Amino acid sequence: MAKLILTHEVTGLGAPGDVVEVKDGYARNYLLPRGLATAWSKGAQKQIDQIRKARKSREIASLDDAKAVRDSLQSKPVVVTVKAGASGRLFGAVSTTDIAEAIAAAGGPSVDKRKIEVGQPIKAIGEYQVQVRLHEDVAAQVDVQVVPSA
Known part of the structure; x- marks a missing residue:
């Protein structure tokens, strides 16, 4: 299983900034080549916070x-x-x-x-x-x- 940070919305999986665990093949063959996700690391929390902040400013508030x-x-x-x-x-x-x-x-x-x-x-x-x-x-x-x- 691969742990990834979504950078774009993926229907049925999650929204930008979500940390998801998916099968290795799905990550390697679909999510990573299309730029929909990046590999998770301990230092990526700053990136996650930045993505969530941008998403919050764009989405409808209530x-x-x-x-x-x-x-x-x-x-x-x-x-x-x-x-x-x-x-x-x-x-x-x-x-x-x-x-x-x-x-x-x-x-x-x-x-x-x-x-x-x-x-x-x-x-x-x-x-x-x-x-x-x-x-x-x-x-x-x-x-x-x-x-x-x-």
């Missing part, structure tokens, strides 16, 4: 604030305008960055693209549901309308 943001996100659909062919197929796919920018453009809160979870890749015109994790206990189901550009 559960009530997260619920208010969730209600505002779920109140109206987010419209993403993209280039599409005549059959309704997109030239590429709608990314989490596109969705985060559309939320901000619609007057919504600034959402980190890493907090947006898209079930299936969005590659056609239509309506989709995506999940936005706002707090460890609060997630918003956001309706995304993908429309063709003129």
Whole structure:
């Protein structure tokens, strides 16, 4: 088992600054090469504190604030305008960055693209549901309308 410090959020494992123990292969082949974690050491406590401080400044402070943001996100659909062919197929796919920018453009809160979870890749015109994790206990189901550009 390898002891690591997460530097990025890993779904199902933890948040930045968490110390986790994972199997050696998972650490060696996935987490470390992608820069999602660093090796744990006794001197790394300073790094952990720094990561937690940065995370605290970015994340939504309280559960009530997260619920208010969730209600505002779920109140109206987010419209993403993209280039599409005549059959309704997109030239590429709608990314989490596109969705985060559309939320901000619609007057919504600034959402980190890493907090947006898209079930299936969005590659056609239509309506989709995506999940936005706002707090460890609060997630918003956001309706995304993908429309063709003129």
